Amino acid sequence: MDPVIEEKPSLVTPESPWIGAGQSYASVTDKIGGIVLTEKTPKGWFLGFGIAIIFVLILNMAISYLFAVGVGIWGINVPIAWGFAIVNFVWWIGIGHAGTLISAFLLLMRQKWRTSINRFAEAMTIFAVMCAGMFPLLHMGRPWLFYWMFPYPDTMGVWPQFRSPLVWDVFAVSTYFTVSLLFWYTGLIPDFGTFRDKAKNLFVKKIYGMLSMGWRGSAVHWKRHETASLLLAGIATPLVVSVHTVVSFDFTIALVPGWHSTIFPPYFVAGAIYSGFAMVVMLGIPLRKFYHLEAFITERHLNNMAKLLLATGFIVTYSYVMETFMAFYSGDQYERYMMMNRMTGPYAPWYWLLVACNIVIPMTFLWSHKIRTNTVSLFLIATTVQIGMWLERFIIVVTSLHRDFMPSAWGMYYPTKWDWAVLTGSMGLFLTLFYLFIRVMPAISIFEVRELVHKTVEESAH
Amino acid sequence: MSESTRQNTMYGLMAEFDSAEELVKSARTASEAGYRELDAYAPFPVEGLAEAVGFPKTRLPMITLIGGFIGCFGGFFLQVYPNVFGYPLNIGGKPYYSWPSFIPITFELTVLCAAVSCVFGMLILDGLPTPYHPVFNVSRFELASRTKFFLCIKARDKKFDRERTKEFLQSLSPKGVSEVPV
Numbered sequence: 170m171d172p173v174i175e176e177k178p179s180l181v182t183p184e185s186p187w188i189g190a191g192q193s194y195a196s197v198t199d200k201i202g203g204i205v206l207t208e209k210t211p212k213g214w215f216l217g218f219g220i221a222i223i224f225v226l227i228l229n230m231a232i233s234y235l236f237a238v239g240v241g242i243w244g245i246n247v248p249i250a251w252g253f254a255i256v257n258f259v260w261w262i263g264i265g266h267a268g269t270l271i272s273a274f275l276l277l278m279r280q281k282w283r284t285s286i287n288r289f290a291e292a293m294t295i296f297a298v299m300c301a302g303m304f305p306l307l308h309m310g311r312p313w314l315f316y317w318m319f320p321y322p323d324t325m326g327v328w329p330q331f332r333s334p335l336v337w338d339v340f341a342v343s344t345y346f347t348v349s350l351l352f353w354y355t356g357l358i359p360d361f362g363t364f365r366d367k368a369k370n371l372f373v374k375k376i377y378g379m380l381s382m383g384w385r386g387s388a389v390h391w392k393r394h395e396t397a398s399l400l401l402a403g404i405a406t407p408l409v410v411s412v413h414t415v416v417s418f419d420f421t422i423a424l425v426p427g428w429h430s431t432i433f434p435p436y437f438v439a440g441a442i443y444s445g446f447a448m449v450v451m452l453g454i455p456l457r458k459f460y461h462l463e464a465f466i467t468e469r470h471l472n473n474m475a476k477l478l479l480a481t482g483f484i485v486t487y488s489y490v491m492e493t494f495m496a497f498y499s500g501d502q503y504e505r506y507m508m509m510n511r512m513t514g515p516y517a518p519w520y521w522l523l524v525a526c527n528i529v530i531p532m533t534f535l536w537s538h539k540i541r542t543n544t545v546s547l548f549l550i551a552t553t554v555q556i557g558m559w560l561e562r563f564i565i566v567v568t569s570l571h572r573d574f575m576p577s578a579w580g581m582y583y584p585t586k587w588d589w590a591v592l593t594g595s596m597g598l599f600l601t602l603f604y605l606f607i608r609v610m611p612a613i614s615i616f617e618v619r620e621l622v623h624k625t626v627e628e629s630a631h
Numbered sequence: 632m633s634e635s636t637r638q639n640t641m642y643g644l645m646a647e648f649d650s651a652e653e654l655v656k657s658a659r660t661a662s663e664a665g666y667r668e669l670d671a672y673a674p675f676p677v678e679g680l681a682e683a684v685g686f687p688k689t690r691l692p693m694i695t696l697i698g699g700f701i702g703c704f705g706g707f708f709l710q711v712y713p714n715v716f717g718y719p720l721n722i723g724g725k726p727y728y729s730w731p732s733f734i735p736i737t738f739e740l741t742v743l744c745a746a747v748s749c750v751f752g753m754l755i756l757d758g759l760p761t762p763y764h765p766v767f768n769v770s771r772f773e774l775a776s777r778t779k780f781f782l783c784i785k786a787r788d789k790k791f792d793r794e795r796t797k798e799f800l801q802s803l804s805p806k807g808v809s810e811v812p813v
Contacts, residue, residue, distance in 0.1 A: 328713030383761030
């Protein structure tokens with residue numbers, strides 16, 4: 170007979186940097202599960218959701234009018250045929266990148282601090298890609314013919330032109346969406362099982378039971394689940410780099426001054442991670458505050474994300490500097506003019522605002538530990554970065570197109586109210602989806618936090 | 632219900648534990664005692680537990696690799712056939728077989744097929760979705776997704792005997808042992 174194993178209370182004592190003191194398997198389950206299953210939905214949720222829905226209605230109106238009348242309602246025209254649609258597309262898809270990076274890359278690096286932020290960051294990825302994917306379709310003019318971009322044997326006998334980066338985009342974005350969704354759902358299965366077992370209402374129990382597919386936490390299933398998570402992480406990490414690389418190819422394959430540059434792929438990927446982490450911070454801080462999740466999203470988590478903002482911000486800064494340097498070093502008059510026009514031309518105020526938002530403000534303040542760990546200042550800086558990253562894409566798209574080679578072909582771009590309606594509407598759509606997500610799904614991965622409790626207790630015992 | 636039919640209508644015996652360490656230790660003891668049809672249930676992945684119940688390796692990486700290869704070659708062919716043979720287009724005087732421009736989509740489809748085969752491979756190997764499973768008949772099993780750890784010896788094990796297996800499980804000093812009806 171075995172000796173009786175001393176019963177260890179699985180309680181986190183003392184506090185670890187990644188999880189608050191006093192947490193146990195049960196408390197973790199109750200706190201995160203309770204947000205969805207037992208706690209009363211806070212009034213603020215209804216308020217926020219209501220506001221977000223208003224913007225969805227605006228989006229609905231803008232899209233309906235767009236379908237009825239055509240893309241002429243936007244400010245786009247030759248020479249600037251891309252406008253807000255592509256700016257928003259690149260911005261949204263960039264935001265998505267941090268979610269995959271947190272869930273995949275940090276998993277491969279065995280970073281414990283991903284545990285309590287990966288779930289909502291992945292949700293952010295999926296919703297951001299949904300918003301992003303909308304824009305090229307809306308921009309097509311005849312969105313109902315979008316399926317022409319897919320290779321299928323049609324009666325017209327034509328095939329897509331696979332040498333075009335715009336077709337690469339279709340594959341990159343749809344792959345990105347599918348893989349992110351699969352990764353997210355795989356992680357959610359065990360937590361849906363917890364919800365099924367925890368729910369009191371029979372209808373709710375059945376819904377989560379179906380979503381959990383009958384997950385029972387078998388050791389064999391866990392083993393496969395862990396293997397699958399690792400494999401998906403290994404697959405998703407190069408994928409995330411490839412997606413924004415392909416997005417940057419949309420620009421670099423063209424010969425337009427300011428676009429035709431080899432620095433674009435890494436520059437875009439760094440920018441994407443920069444804006445993505447800013448969005449994780451912007452979502453994480455309110456989530457933590459209003460749902461009292463300080464024990465899970467600790468000060469250290471925010472500090473780490475802020476440090477990552479600082480690091481990626483530096484890569485972005487370096488890219489801006491190199492872009493400017495290369496424009497002059499190239500000796501190409503069009504490249505030189507493009508850069509001079511950016512800095513002193515009609516869009517110069519926006520360029521300098523972008524420099525302020527992306528470089529000056531974050532690079533000055535994020536060095537301070539006090540500012541990094543203060544939720545208000547960190548939130549404001551993240552907002553600044555978000556605005557800066559949107560402006561960056563605006564500057565790239567518009568300043569290169571509006572004055573390219575022949576002065577006779579130059580023009581100006583002014584967004585219309587419908588441009589703004591679609592941009593703000595897409596933000597509303599994103600927030601609506603996110604509000605629904607925190608209402609019906611575990612915003613923090615329950616089983617991974619349980620595992621974190623287990624490992625923390627184990628480590629402190631040694 | 633008579634004693635003999637109950638043996639046939641039983642899925643197995645289940646012991647409940649308080650910690651992951653106890654569960655791993657008990658699962659090891661059970662497989663050392665000669666039980667082969669074991670399963671263990673935990674609220675999170677426990678290191679070494681799958682090995683302890685006699686499941687050392689999964690075929691999932693191989694399935695993912697095969698999926699990736701299918702995506703890779705399929706994706707490349709998907710572009711080469713239309714743009715070189717089916718509907719050749721002269722784009723900027725580039726050669727028809729300009730393979731470098733086919734790489735991005737080849738890569739994306741490799742990733743897509745690998746990920747899809749990984750996730751669906753996992754579900755199929757797990758036998759999910761499972762709308763009904765006997766272990767859920769144990770009322771305390773609800774806690775397997777929360778705080779508790781369970782070890783189940785299935786009735787189809789050659790060594791399984793209702794009384795002796797129960798005694799064996801009791802000897803592991805669990806919180807409790809319950810029968811799992813089919």
